[in-house]
Structures are given as structure tokens and as C-alpha cells.
Amino acid sequence: xxxxxxxLSEVPAGLVPLTIWPYDExxxxxxAKAEIVQLFPDITPFxxxxxxxxxxxxxxxxxxxGDIVLDCFxxxxxxxxxxxxxxxxxxxxxxxxxxxETYALPRLAKVARGExxxxxxxxxxxxxxxxxxxxxxxxxxxxxxxxxxxxxxSMTNGRLAEGTAAQLGFEYEADPPFAGRKGRTRLAVVDGVxxxxxxxxxxxxxxxxxxxxxxxxxxxTDARPVLRELRPGSTLRKIPAALLDEYRSSRQLRLDxxxxxxxxxxxxxxxxxxxxxx
Numbered sequence: 001x002x003x004x005x006x007x008l009s010e011v012p013a014g015l016v017p018l019t020i021w022p023y024d025e026x027x028x029x030x031x032a033k034a035e036i037v038q039l040f041p042d043i044t045p046f047x048x049x050x051x052x053x054x055x056x057x058x059x060x061x062x063x064x065x066g067d068i069v070l071d072c073f074x075x076x077x078x079x080x081x082x083x084x085x086x087x088x089x090x091x092x093x094x095x096x097x098x099x100x101e102t103y104a105l106p107r108l109a110k111v112a113r114g115e116x117x118x119x120x121x122x123x124x125x126x127x128x129x130x131x132x133x134x135x136x137x138x139x140x141x142x143x144x145x146x147x148x149x150x151x152x153x154s155m156t157n158g159r160l161a162e163g164t165a166a167q168l169g170f171e172y173e174a175d176p177p178f179a180g181r182k183g184r185t186r187l188a189v190v191d192g193v194x195x196x197x198x199x200x201x202x203x204x205x206x207x208x209x210x211x212x213x214x215x216x217x218x219x220x221t222d223a224r225p226v227l228r229e230l231r232p233g234s235t236l237r238k239i240p241a242a243l244l245d246e247y248r249s250s251r252q253l254r255l256d257x258x259x260x261x262x263x264x265x266x267x268x269x270x271x272x273x274x275x276x277x278x
Contacts, residue, residue, distance in 0.1 A: 017061050027051025036076060038118045039107055046076035046103050052119030055082040063088055077104035081111045082119065085126035100134075108132060161189035164215050164239055177202050178212075186212045193218035194236060196226045203230045215239045 023031075032049035055078055063069060065087040071079040074092035076099075083090040094100050110116040114128025161179035165172040170180030170187040180187030188202045194216035206212055211233045219238050227236050 017057075021054070021057060026054040026057050032078070035078075035118050036103070039110060039116060040103075043102060046099075049076050050078045052078060052082050053123075055079050056086060056120045056124065059083060059086055059088060074104050075099060077107045080104070081107055081116065082124075084108065084111050084130060085116075085120055085124040105134065158191075160191055160217075160239070161187075164189045167240055168213065168215070170213075177205055184210050186210055188212055188214045189239070190214065190216040192216060193220055194223055195220035196223050199223045199227045199230065199236070203227070203234075206231060213237065 028051060029049070031051040031053070033045040035052060036043075036045045036049050059069060059079075059082060063083075067088050069079065069083040069088045069090045071090065071092045074080060074094035077092065080090045080092040092104065094104060107116070111126075112128065112130050112132070114126075120126075161174070162172050164170075165180035165187055168180075168187065170182045170185075172179065173181045177188050178186045179189045184207075186206060190198060192198075194214055198216075199214065202212060202214055211231055212227075213234065214227065214236045215238065216236075217239055219236060224236050227234050
């Protein structure tokens with residue numbers, strides 16, 4: 001059989017990772033809880049923490065300095081903390097606000113300030129620096145009903161839709177996912193990015209001989225040819241800037257600058273902790 005010949009000069013330095021990682025190298029659940037207790041002696045330890053040495057081993061194998069590490073289940077913030085100490089950028093997502101406020105935020109603030117002396121701090125050569133932002137992600141723009149997926153009412157109705165209909169000469173008609181009508185042409189207004197998936201959902205709701213003008217606060221250029229192909233004569237456009245500015249200025253935004261590196265807390269939904277370099 002054909003085979004690739006490898007030369008010693010081409011072999012990367014170091015050892016190939018072993019399949020089994022002994023506890024004395026990567027720690028245990030007990031090690032992880034001890035790390036949490038050291039950080040927060042007055043708080044009940046997080047139920048399922050991971051030892052920092054275990055996460056460091058994974059990140060060492062799977063990433064390089066400067067890469068972005070994504071943790072979809074932030075929990076006590078171990079992955080984000082280790083990524084920060086190892087010079088990686090990171091994004092952490094957690095749905096429980098209490099978990100973020102009790103464990104992740106205080107822990108990551110201590111890491112940034114150089115007050116976390118445990119875990120892999122010494123082996124990573126970490127001292128202090130960097131920062132992060134806290135963002136609350138808005139509710140999904142999609143809703144499901146009887147196995148079908150629709151644009152949520154919050155994305156297709158309200159002041160923005162009514163104002164856009166008036167601006168473009170449509171009669172305002174709240175009939176999700178549509179917000180207006182002009183003869184056989186329907187108007188769909190999306191408070192978000194209009195991409196291929198959104199276009200397909202909107203077109204699926206059209207009558208047989210109807211066309212649509214889709215307006216969004218953001219436009220994915222790949223969606224334009226899809227709309228033209230699915231329903232010839234239909235158009236995709238961005239909401240007029242003047243109207244969008246007026247709409248945005250009327251919304252109540254809450255910004256709360258706190259913690260190390262200037263974290264920012266915004267509107268309702270899931271909480272994502274996002275590291276910013278510098």
C-alpha cells in the first residue's frame with residue numbers, strides 16, 4: 001500500500017499526547033473544588049467544577065496563543081479563566097444569571113486583576129491584565145409552533161414595522177411575518193439581520209402570486225440572490241437610516257460598567273462573558 005514517508009527532521013518537538021491522563025498530572029474533581037474554595041472561601045463550591053490543569057492540557061493541545069476559545073456552558077468560569085491565563089481570547093455562555101454573578105464574574109475579575117494565585121497561574125506565567133465585557137443576548141428571533149419555525153412577533157411588529165411601512169408607502173397591516181401590503185406586494189420588517197434562512201421563512205408565507213419587500217436592520221448579501229430566485233420581483237433592502245436612528249434612540253438601553261477591564265451589561269436574555277484583549 002502507498003504510504004507517506006516521514007523524516008525525523010519534520011517531526012514537531014515534544015511528545016504526542018497520551019490517551020490516559022493521570023490525576024497527578026491534570027487534577028481531580030476534589031482539586032477543582034479546592035481551587036474554587038481558595039477563590040471564594042465563603043461560598044458553597046460549584047457542583048461540577050473542572051481542575052484548571054485538565055483544561056490547560058486540553059487548550060495546550062487544541063489551541064494556540066491568541067486563538068478564541070468558546071465555552072457554551074460557562075459554569076464557574078474555569079475554561080475562560082485558564083484561557084485568559086494562557087493568552088487565549090475567549091467567549092463564555094451561561095443561561096443562569098445567578099451562576100454568572102456568583103462564580104464566573106468574580107473569578108474572571110480576579111484573574112484580570114492578578115488576584116487568582118491558584119490553578120495554573122504559576123505554570124502559565126500569568127500575572128495580570130486584559131479585560132472582558134458582559135453581554136445579555138436578546139431573545140431568539142425565531143419561534144416554533146407545531147413543528148414549524150416562524151419569525152417571532154417581536155421581530156416583525158411594533159413601531160419599527162409601522163414606521164417602515166409608512167416610509168415606503170405600504171398600508172400597515174400586522175400579519176406576521178408581514179407588516180404591510182401594497183397590492184400584491186407584502187412588506188416584511190425584521191429587527192435583525194436578514195439572511196438566507198429568514199428569506200426562506202418569509203417567502204414560504206407568501207401567497208402564490210405575491211411578492212415581498214424585505215427590510216432589515218442588517219442585510220446578509222448572500223440572501224439577495226436567494227430571494228430573487230425564490231420569488232422574482234421581490235427585493236431586499238436595509239431599513240432607511242433616518243428611521244432606524246429614530247427607532248434606536250427611542251429604545252431604553254441599560255449599560256452598567258463594572259468590574260475589571262470595564263465589563264458592560266446590556267438587555268434581557270442569556271448572558272455571555274466575552275473577553276477583550278488589551
